[in-house]
Amino acid sequence: MQFEPVIGLEIHAQLKTKTKIFCSCSTEFGKSPNANTCPVCTGMPGVLPVLNKQVVSFAIKAALATHCTINEESRFDRKNYFYPDLPKGYQISQYAMPIAEHGHLDVDSMALGGTKSIGITRIHMEEDAGKLIHDSARARSLVDLNRTGVPLIEIVSEPDIRSAQEAGAYLRKLHAILKYIDVCDGNMEQGSFRCDANISIRPVGQKEFGTRAELKNLNSFKHVEKAILYEIKRQTYILEEGREVVQETRLWDPAENKSFSMRGKEDAHDYRYFPDPDLVPLIVDNEWIATVEKQMPELPGKKRSRFISQYDLTGYDAEILTSSIELADYFEETAFPLKDKKQAANWVMTSLLGMLKTKKLSIGQSPVSAGAFSKLLLLIEDGSINANAAKTVFEQMAETKKDPKTIVKEKGLEQVSDQSELESMVLQTLKENPSEVNAYQGGKTKLFSFFMGQIMKKTRGKADPKIVTKILKINL
């Protein structure tokens, strides 16, 4: 029997507000334990939550970017459960009336061979819980409440995803968009963007969903894809053996490359949701939405179309260059002073991205700034160096952060474009290789690159290839 997976993703994205969702404590990451706390976020009796307006504006922004309908009235509910990192004994979330619903995200991926629209069920706001630090050496656990009350939005997808690859494409797109609209820093290592995946399988052609397992707190794109692949295999094996999949919550162990059962999965009614009596219903009017709409930046799809028309790029190149806001900005800054924008795009996509990959750095950490990269490419445009030399200069820039002109001087990489000097070199090369000249003239035109290579060798790669080509053509 053939099975197909049915996957829905829940993303928790931490919002980039300065203060927490219901009190004025700082959200800064990495402070000493319990430094960012007050009676409200530590759940003292008698305190009252006050909603942070910026959290709502950020949620509206995320809703607009994912084509959601924004509800005029939404409500905060208490989600009741006990855990040592949750001092109130409940989490303030939105259940019956979330801020936004019925959106979608178009995922275009080369792997899918086109575009697929993944439905977004809802977006709701909620507070984060604290953190337990397990000190096994001294057999104790410590509670850090700095994260308690940090604002989150949860973005719940429809079960529209059919493969690990699609899940990865959806996640990357959503991650890019949240960074584009600047509501989430997207730092997955610090847990600012984390994913729970609901996975079930069913015989191909069957309408009803199978029993699902939920994989919790996946914090890298790779883990999500690997965990989903593993889960599909695990469930297929169970069904093929004639057993039944159990509804449960599972944890992924990236070191072991497998998941293990954490607990039986709760249903919503286990949480005894009810409206939080300390918070009035939230009203979002059209004026508020319009204000946020004005602050919306250019989104990836629009930027991609603009790159194609403004810089004469292919769809594929534009797709890569707009895959993150940092890369798109870097490219535009690099290309700005240059005549040949396409050349700038090629250099950014090959040299820059290649170097960052080797050094395992993000664009923000690049040793070559966009400004310095422009300076290097301008040296090619004004004929000071050729592309060969530029590659060497770029490598040096990545190592030493030196100015490209300084490196060109130090390494003696100035392009040889003196007409007469190159002419005598060409003539001598032809004299030295009479049989190749004969073969070329007999129709073996492929030998052109052989002559070019000889001259490049003589000039240690510094000859101006355009001038050499011209002289070669005249003399061959």
Ligand SMILES: [Zn+2]
């Ligand atoms: Zn607080």
